[in-house]
Amino acid sequence: MHAIDLAFGLILDPYVLMVMIMAGLFGLFMGAIPGLSATMATALLVPVTFFMDPVPALAAIVTATAMAIFAGDIPGALLRIPGTPASAAYVDEAHAMTRRGKAELALGVSLSSAIIGGLFGSAVLASSAPVLADIALNFSSFEYFWLACMGLTCAAFVASDEPLKGFVSLLLGLFIATIGIDPMSGFPRFTFGNVDLMGGINFIPAMIGMFALAEVIRSVTTVNPQPKAPQERIGNVFKGLGPVLGRYKLNLLRGSVIGTLVGALPGAGSDIAAWISYAVSKKFSREKEKFGTGHPEGIVDAGSSNNAGLGGAWVPALVFGIPGDSITAIVIGVLYMKGMNPGPTVFLYHPELIYAVFLSFFLANLLLFPLGLLAIKSSKQLLHVPRGVLMPLILMFCIVGTFAINNTVFDVGVMLVLGLIAYMMEENGFPVAPAILGLVLGPLLEDSFMTSMIKSDGNLLAFFERPIAAGLGVVTLLIWIAPLFIHLRRRYASPAGDV
């Protein structure tokens, strides 16, 4: 219990609380503005957290993402444009409510289901992570190899419409991770004698380029004009909220459970959790015909689901070092920078830090109440910020944030190149998140693979000799074979043979 006392002390520090409130306001702003996502908020926050202690750094990320995922609902309801991809599943529903004059209720339902879902995800994280960490303590390089494989596979296959393109993106990330001095042999790979490349491609410039700069490029080249800010005033969001929540309390629970599970699945984050929950809600609803006409039921499910997914995604990230989504991929990079190598040992050596992270999850979701209300009240001003001012400022943040890590403009060049590549990739349907996951997990994958190969003298069967490794390996292989199987079945189903 000593560690929990320490954790309370760490989190209830006035400095940490101030950081959380600032990060919360930043997250609300980023989430509420269409085109700026929770992932981008995290990417831009990392250079600032670089200079903080682990607890305020992680608490800032936790708070900013929780706020951003909720704030994405605000333009969704008012403008029919999702503020972040996690709100995309139910923008039509929320906007239909606004058209029927129930904007307050839509936002109230969004906010309260976000808080409940977020608290549920936090509770699951806090209760399951230490248990899983106990099991993970027995893992060897074989288990870690399969875990990394499984995480990366899910990222490439589950999280994108086109598995092949997701896989290519992943390979690109894995390749970038091999640049620099090989830790095993000390040999510099793909550096072409360049000193800056010896240390490898730092993940912060890579991530800022791929998540933030690519978005700035997209924004300045977009032909669509900025949407008009809504004119109506937002009244009392609590009016009529109680009966709705009471009626759909089972939906709250179902959305939270689905969100946490999907979030914990490597590669699938809040956005996919929201889509699945919305679909489940519609399928099992007694009033299916009302969906799409401004019916709050689906918003309850999906709104709690996407915030619950945030907590769920941290479970594999903290326990195994396998990110659940692109936000936790960034978090894992931050953990390595802070010397808190994610994995079960962090629960042994720094339990107070882990408990402090759990506490920051609960606190962030409670903070969502006052700050979320504030964001709803000021939504008119938030949505009024002109893109022509915002984008140059974000660009300068990208530059300075990148420079701040190693104090070199070489990193700014890395950001520029990777930002351009990411922009071109997304234009052509290649998802970017697998590349970041590959970049972050590449060293773990290579290290566990090489260690296992050397231990077993190149005998690939050794990868299946330990029971847990065998189980993980079989599941991973099944995920690899599944698309082929589906492809063949479809082929036999359609006589023309064109798929």
Added chain:
Amino acid sequence: MKVNDAVPGAILIAFAAGVLYQTLSFPPMPGQDYGPALFPQIIGILMVISGLALVVRGLRTRRGSGAAGGPTAGGRMLEVADWMQSPAHLANFALLIALLIFYILVAKPLGFIPTSFLVLAALMTRLRGLRHLGSSLAIAAVATLAIQQMFGVILRVPLPWGILPPVSW
């Protein structure tokens, strides 16, 4: 700019070939069968396979229907995005990239404050038009000083001073 899947496929194969060629010169680890070349080689081979799959798929859609749409250029080899036909948006894009390169080249000799001001003012003026010149310049100046204060003073990032004397306030 959307291209037929065959194009990224071909680029990927060429890139992987370069990677594989490079790994040939990696030294083996003494006393071990597996050296620093193994892992990049596996990635390179997987890249070639996925590149081939992309090329096959791209050529198949090209031979099939000519219908465009979806995330790829479909039937055509190259589909120019809407913004590329608009000189205004092309200029936005070119200026953004040029300003980043400008920053990389001159931030050190010129210093952070003048460079950041120029970058912000130029991009804001371009995006908002000359009508808002006054406010753009003002925002650029305030934002530059705010970023300098936040990163340079509070977070102690050694932002270059360049031509300005290194004053601290």
